[in-house]
Amino acid sequence: MNPIPTWVRRLWDVWDLRVLVLLSFTLQLILSIFGNRRKYISSLWINVLIWSAYLIADWVATVALGKLSDVQGDPEKSNVLWVIWAPLLLLHLGGPDSITAYSLEDNQLWLRHLLGLVVQLSVAIYVILMSWKNSRFSFLSLPALAVGIIKYGERTWVLKSVSDNNFKDTIPFGDVGDKYTTYRGHEYSCVLILAHCHLHEFMTYLGGEGYYRRVMHFRDVDIEKKIVWDAVEVSMGLLYDLLYTKASRIYSKGGFILRCISLGCTVTVLIGLIFRIVLLKTTREEEDQGNRHEIEMAITGVLILGALALEIYAAIVIFSSNWFMLWLIKQGRREWVIWLNRRFQWLFNEEKSWSKKMWQFDLLGYCLKVRDPIDVQKPSRKLIRSVLGRECEDKWNIYRHKTAYSVRPLVYDAMLDYYTKALWISGSGISHLAKINEMLEFRKIFEETIQPLQNLQVKIWNLHFTTQICNHFENEWGAGGDQDPSHNFDVDFDPTDFDFDPSSSHTIAQHKEVCKALSDYMMYLLVMHPLLLPNAGPSLNFERKLKNPEVIIGHPRNENMACHYLLKTGIDVSSRVVDVLKGMRKAKRWEILKLLWFALLKDAADSPVNGHFQQLRQGGEFFTFMLFFNFVSNISSFPLV
Known part of the structure; x- marks a missing residue:
């Protein structure tokens, strides 16, 4: 006896590929919007959401590509529109700009991603060749394939760059300016310059041999305390971007060129789809397919419009980021930074770098509460104790006893x-x-x-x-x-x-x-x-x-x-x-x-740094902030006012 009803299997056989493709796009949407928000949101739900989407996204896109290649030999199931689905799935495997790795260890898997690029690219090319109908729409798969290769290749390159531990070379723009001559002026630009310089010093320290502490004496320079504090916060955000996003690739000349190419190719595919829908008549084969063709045309439109929307969203994020402001300063356009910050203050001066939370654990209160007879008899504790054991109960008690405290002025x-x-x-x-x-x-x-x-x-x-x-x-x-x-x-x-x-x-x-x-x-x-x-x-x-x-x-x-x-x-x-x-x-x-x-x-605060790098992806710890601040205070012996 088959536990799965026949009608369910038939329904899944018809809709499996469509569901997988739409699910893959949905996961990309989640990662694009929430991927970089975990750096300033210290919450369980955001970490579970991103962790689930990150793990499932590659699996769903890979299965969908495999399903596409499997049905190419069946003329009853194949469709000319699938020629565009394969490269779009390759684009999904490349992931959004907002996240390349969930944890620091994922960067060490760049060889696996390189192998995945070769294999999945081969599958996508196979699907394109098998679906080729010598139609104008088939030619649109080529620009879509170029976008997929760019995105997947960028992700692999970024993973390799971070895994090499050559931190200093991953920082965009090099030196953006002399920080000791730019304090007198606009506060936001001063914070950016100081943050970039401190990040450069910190990366040099990590990449150097032995213990590095360079003490600089600039007694004639007065820096407001708030600028120093804000600069350290911005440094934390910049470091997160380098370790867990495509920032090291995006904010470069090559990255800008590739962005223009991918955006142009995406627009080309969208225009071609609109041209086909509006101006060209359907073939007899497509008329025979009826509603099935209309559904797949709609899914194709969702995929292409979604890809374009994500490209535009990514561009907005790029142009409103601290990195772009640093690029303007590097180009000698500091007045633009000042104007943008004053004209669009809500957009350019509110970028969060960490959660600004200090979790609290009152040990005396915990000892009293955990022994409370009323608390012992709570259903949640009894259930965990009976099913998972005493050790899990202890961990649960510790976790629910912690509270949050906002780091106030x-x-x-x-x-x-x-x-x-x-x-x-x-x-x-x-x-x-x-x-x-x-x-x-x-x-x-x-x-x-x-x-x-x-x-x-x-x-x-x-x-x-x-x-x-x-x-x-x-x-x-x-x-x-x-x-x-x-x-x-x-x-x-x-x-x-x-x-x-x-x-x-x-x-x-x-x-x-x-x-x-x-x-x-x-x-x-x-x-x-x-x-x-x-x-x-x-x-x-x-x-x-x-x-x-x-x-x-x-x-x-x-x-x-x-x-x-x-x-x-x-x-x-x-x-x-x-x-x-x-x-x-x-x-x-x-x-x-x-x-x-x-x-x-x-x-x-002189503790090893790897654990702190991991904490950057969970909203950041106050202790991690103090690690940066301690480093800054040791390399910058100037008076604060």
């Missing part, structure tokens, strides 16, 4: 202030962390229990719980005692270097928010992405603690009992550290914690 203003002081303290160039280590007696207490371990995981763990405890006992401690560690400093310092004044613009509430955001974010990285952190890979001891929260907080009924347990046992946080913080004034307490988190984040 409060955070990056504080970070810029920190880096400014890190570069220039008394004109000496001593790092801000080193200054803290010399000045604060608190540093000795904190490092006595953490620093000797040389483990970033333990540092994050301890500082996270210290922040949690200080936040919980805030009201109980009040304003703090009269103890002032600044009287114990062994070196001279200027108190204005640090903002301990409760009446200043950086209020206690702002300090607390920054500390809490960084604390939960670093814990999120430790739990969800440990490989992004240097010397903090997956730890069996840490994973065991996550699976058994009672090891961390005991058996409390609320947060207050958990914090008291941590202080009493001293397993996860040094009670001595908390005692010193407790005796400080409230403003100084949170200022010190904030500076310690900044220092920890800055030190961690």
Whole structure:
């Protein structure tokens, strides 16, 4: 007994090729529109959508081409219009400009794509030859075939370029201008020039041998903090374009010529189709085919019009991109950039480079929630536990506990202030962390229990719980005692270097928010992405603690009992550290914690870069941004104002 009814098999036999061709076009439409939006949308749905479309698109186009070649020997099924379908499917295999690779590893598969180009091109030529009717419409398959070869060849070339690790050669335009003479002027163009120069320096560092850090001194140049920050953001977006799109090929002289050829060929095919429909009479063979021919003519029109629409959309994206603005600057048309930005600000100054989100993971809240009897009995947890096992349940609990925090000006203003002081303290160039280590007696207490371990995981763990405890006992401690560690400093310092004044613009509430955001974010990285952190890979001891929260907080009924347990046992946080913080004034307490988190984040930003390249395709991490910013601060020793 055949489980598939006969009528279903007959219906699929008639419509299979049409469905496959239309599905292939739909997938190209999805990839064209959403392919590059994942660089600034950190969402599960966008990643699942693009991942599904990316994997299925090549498979559907390949199956459709194979189906076309299979039915050529059947005169009852073959159609003269199929001569144009084959090269259009080859165009689909080339993919849109907005995505060439879903992950960084896909670039290493360029040989597979090259082989696919040879095989699928052979199949397309076979279909064209077998469908050739010596008609005017058959000749239109030649320009369509040229478009398919261009698109597929471009994709293979881009994949090979990225896989060679010769990063510097993939950056279009070379040097766009002297960044140290163009700061005085239009902000948008300054951001673009600085971003391109920083990207060039970063790629040179990656492609060079050994450890590369070039320190440049330009004390006579003043750069606004916002320009520096925006330039780093734009650099992230430009790097994403080079790794995951056709940017390295599009924004070149050869790429522009190929774009003109492909657009011209597509228009030629469309005009030929319109000419055939409107002016030419159908042959007797086509009259006999009736509605079937009309349906396939409509599908052909959808494919050609769709291809032209995608070409126009791609052109709009190109001409409104930061890359095109850089090309204008390279050509000495900076005034055009300024005019376009002011006239069409909504189009040219709103291109997003990353999601500007910091995911949060409150470890103490997680431990309390995962042990909650009500939460344990939830249907979702019980279902996952019974079907997939305890390990999947733990992963699900961790995933649903994370929350999102938008990187507000409060955070990056504080970070810029920190880096400014890190570069220039008394004109000496001593790092801000080193200054803290010399000045604060608190540093000795904190490092006595953490620093000797040389483990970033333990540092994050301890500082996270210290922040949690200080936040919980805030009201109980009040304003703090009269103890002032600044009287114990062994070196001279200027108190204005640090903002301990409760009446200043950086209020206690702002300090607390920054500390809490960084604390939960670093814990999120430790739990969800440990490989992004240097010397903090997956730890069996840490994973065991996550699976058994009672090891961390005991058996409390609320947060207050958990914090008291941590202080009493001293397993996860040094009670001595908390005692010193407790005796400080409230403003100084949170200022010190904030500076310690900044220092920890800055030190961690020297981690390996491959993991960060992967994060660019998932909306970008704040830590990835800090990697760029840390690199920029090390190669650019100019004062920020």
